[in-house]
Amino acid sequence: MSEQRQPAAGADYALEALCGRIYERHRDTIKVQKPHVAVANLVRIVEAVLTLSNRHGFHATTLRDLSRAAGISMGGLYSYFDGKDTLLLMILEQVADAVIEALEAVPEPVRADPAEHLAWLIATHVALSETMQPWFVFAYMEAKAFPPPARKAAVASELATERMFAQVLEAGVRAGCFSVADVDFTATLIKPLLQDWYVKRGKYRKRGVNAATYAARVSDFVLAALTPRPAAESETPLPPKASLPVGKASTPRNPTRKRKVD
Template sequence: MLTFQNFKKRTAPTLESVCRDLIRENKERISVKKEEVAVRNMTRILEAVFALNREKGFGAMSLRDLSRRSGLSMGALYSCFPGKEELRSMILRRGAAYTREVILDQAPACATPAERLETAIETHLYLSESLRPWFYFAYMEASSLPRRERRRAKEDELATEQIFLDILLEGVAGGSFHCADVELTAALIKAVLQDWYLKRWKYKRKGITVEGYARFVVEFVLSRLTGNA
């Protein structure tokens, strides 16, 4: 079992570190040239974006709201990103890429399908817990994209689901899993993992920790896959 502490120690997914990747990825579209300045400002910007996204949604958020909340002037904002729509695209693109990197970096090939499934579930939950506002933003804003980008967002979602599907298929092929519909099972796992960061208020109210939730999901799914018939 992977603990949340060990995950954080190994992967260290802080807002600032992902912001740094975002800055480097979009260097030519950002007029601020000193990386340290850009990272510091972008971190404050994203903190404000995510807070305002929770309160009123990105579409209803104005750049004046963002300026006030982040403490940066309108001019400073525009020196860090080229426009509101582009800011959203940058955030979504980097988030999807980072998720893919982390999830693919985790599963040791030598483990059994059951162990791999457990690790994949834990990793996904711990990552979304570490960057919960980012994940929440990505989920809520993915459908408000221009056609071309929305298409890619859907492919990103299917790619994550595919990771679970592959593990299920291996387990079924090797005889350790029994499952009539692996595709729907993979979709179910994905939906349950997303509920953790979409409805955190609910689990917080119930007093559930992320490790407790992980244990529940792993046990629920594995008992279905390895149980009778």
């Protein structure tokens, strides 16, 4: 997995750092006591499961498949989790935490301007999904087959992201720089634009569009849709109806009728 530029200054979303966070969160249940050994094996496990899921789907991937791909025995896998559902939650939790952490790290000068804040959120989300692309694709593609606990966690994560966008939209409406009839619905519409980058990244790269360009164009599109229009532009009058001279018939002339010869 290639490492991309980080979406926020000081943040580390490389594979090893993310697996280190998984270890810290679950160290009470992970049976491997040495952190450097545990994190190194988690890197192999997560990298293998993301690769296998991309090829065959998480539901079709067995622990034996994962054991072979990661080069870790079945007993070794059980030192980290008690089954596939636990592993799934480990990955989803890390994706959700990374999104919230990245989007909350907005600089104060940016926060003061709703339009700039919204563009920053879009750019940061796209940059994060570029850095963590296999993680985001995994969460998106496997959602339909999630067991109830994982489905609940995924929905909660999506709603939390939408709420962060909605709060910026609300601030923009109060400041008069956004015209939004339904803040929550508008925030919901922004989410698919963000997802399109990491789900269909290949399509955009064929057009020469990278992550930064994609984020900029999405921002331009969204901000243009939200910016209030002057009254003269929003209420364009219809052209007046053409009037006929008095005494002239309104029946259209039939061009196919032959003229009478004198």
